[in-house]
Amino acid sequence: MFRIAHVSDLHVLSPLGFEWRKAIFNKRITGYANLLLKRKRVFRRDLLVAALEAAAAAADHVVVTGDITNLSLESEYEEARTLLDEVARRVEVTVVPGNHDVYLRTIHHERRFPHHFGTFLKSDLPELALELASGAFPCMKLRGPAAIIALSSAVPRPPFVAAGLVGDPQLAALGKALRHPEVARRTPVVLLHHPPVDDRPTRKQKRDGLVDGAELRETLGALARGLVLFGHLHMRTHRTLPTSTGALDIVSSSGGALDHDDPMIRSGFNMYEIDDDGRIATIEAHVLDETGKRTRRVEIGKS
Numbered sequence: 001m002f003r004i005a006h007v008s009d010l011h012v013l014s015p016l017g018f019e020w021r022k023a024i025f026n027k028r029i030t031g032y033a034n035l036l037l038k039r040k041r042v043f044r045r046d047l048l049v050a051a052l053e054a055a056a057a058a059a060d061h062v063v064v065t066g067d068i069t070n071l072s073l074e075s076e077y078e079e080a081r082t083l084l085d086e087v088a089r090r091v092e093v094t095v096v097p098g099n100h101d102v103y104l105r106t107i108h109h110e111r112r113f114p115h116h117f118g119t120f121l122k123s124d125l126p127e128l129a130l131e132l133a134s135g136a137f138p139c140m141k142l143r144g145p146a147a148i149i150a151l152s153s154a155v156p157r158p159p160f161v162a163a164g165l166v167g168d169p170q171l172a173a174l175g176k177a178l179r180h181p182e183v184a185r186r187t188p189v190v191l192l193h194h195p196p197v198d199d200r201p202t203r204k205q206k207r208d209g210l211v212d213g214a215e216l217r218e219t220l221g222a223l224a225r226g227l228v229l230f231g232h233l234h235m236r237t238h239r240t241l242p243t244s245t246g247a248l249d250i251v252s253s254s255g256g257a258l259d260h261d262d263p264m265i266r267s268g269f270n271m272y273e274i275d276d277d278g279r280i281a282t283i284e285a286h287v288l289d290e291t292g293k294r295t296r297r298v299e300i301g302k303s
C-alpha cells in the first residue's frame with residue numbers, strides 16, 4: 001500500500017518588506033489588493049502548519065499542487081521552503097508550480113521556483129524532462145505501485161489572467177513518459193496546478209483555466225486507470241473521466257490554509273491509497289477541525 005497526501009494552494013504569506021515597496025507599481029498591486037480584500041480574512045497560518053503536519057504523519061509521500069507562494073516574493077519562497085523542509089524531514093515531497101509562483105515574467109525567468117524547490121523535483125527519469133523556466137518537467141518519481149508525474153502548467157500572464165498551459169513539447173514528453181515500461185507497469189499519478197477538466201464558461205476557462213486541457217486529456221486518453229491531481233480552484237472536487245480502456249480519477253485539493261465552514265473548502269489534505277497491485281483503494285479528504293488539532297474524514301464531493 002502506498003499512501004499519498006495531497007495539499008495545495010498554500011499561498012504562503014510573509015511580512016511585507018522591501019520587496020513589497022518595490023512591487024507597488026507592478027502587477028503585484030493586483031495580488032496585494034486581492035489579498036487584503038479576500039485572502040487575509042480566511043487564510044490561517046496555524047491551519048496551514050497543521051495541515052502539513054497531518055499530511056506528513058498520514059502518508060508516505062506528500063504532493064503540493066502549486067500556488068505555494070502568494071506573490072512570488074523571495075521572502076515567501078524562503079518561508080515556504082522552511083515549511084516544506086519540515087514535511088520532507090518525515091516523508092518525501094513533490095511540488096508543481098502554480099500561477100502565483102510565477103507571478104511576474106522576471107521571476108519566472110529568474111527561475112525562482114526551481115531555485116527554491118528543485119530539491120523536491122529530483123526525477124528518476126531525467127532524460128524525459130524538458131528544461132522550462134519553472135524547472136525540469138515532467139518530473140518522474142517511481143515509488144512502489146505509483147508513477148508520480150509532476151507537470152508544470154504555470155506561465156506568467158498579464159494582470160487578471162491566471163490561465164495555465166502545459167504546452168505541446170511537455171505534452172509530447174508526457175506521452176513518451178507514459179510509454180516508458182517502468183511507468184506503464186505502475187499507476188500514474190499526474191500532478192499539475194490547473195484543472196484538467198473544467199465546466200466553467202469558456203470565457204472563464206480562457207482567463208483562469210487550463211488552455212490546453214483538451215490536449216492533456218487526449219494525451220492521457222489511453223490509460224486504464226490513474227489519478228490526476230490539481231489545485232487552483234480552492235475547492236475539493238472528484239470526478240471520473242472515461243478513457244478508451246478504463247477511467248481516470250480527477251481530484252482537486254483545497255487551499256491548505258483556508259478557514260471555511262464548507263469541508264470541501266476547509267484546510268486539510270486529500271488522501272489516496274494505492275494497493276500493491278496498483279488499484280486505487282481510497283480517495284478521501286481529511287479536513288481539519290476549528291482548533292486545527294484533529295482531522296475528520298469526508299467523502300470528496302459530499303459535504
Ligand SMILES: [Fe+2]
Nearest residue numbers: 009067232234
Ligand atoms: Fe490558488
Ligand SMILES: [Fe+2]
Nearest residue numbers: 067098099232
Ligand atoms: Fe492558482
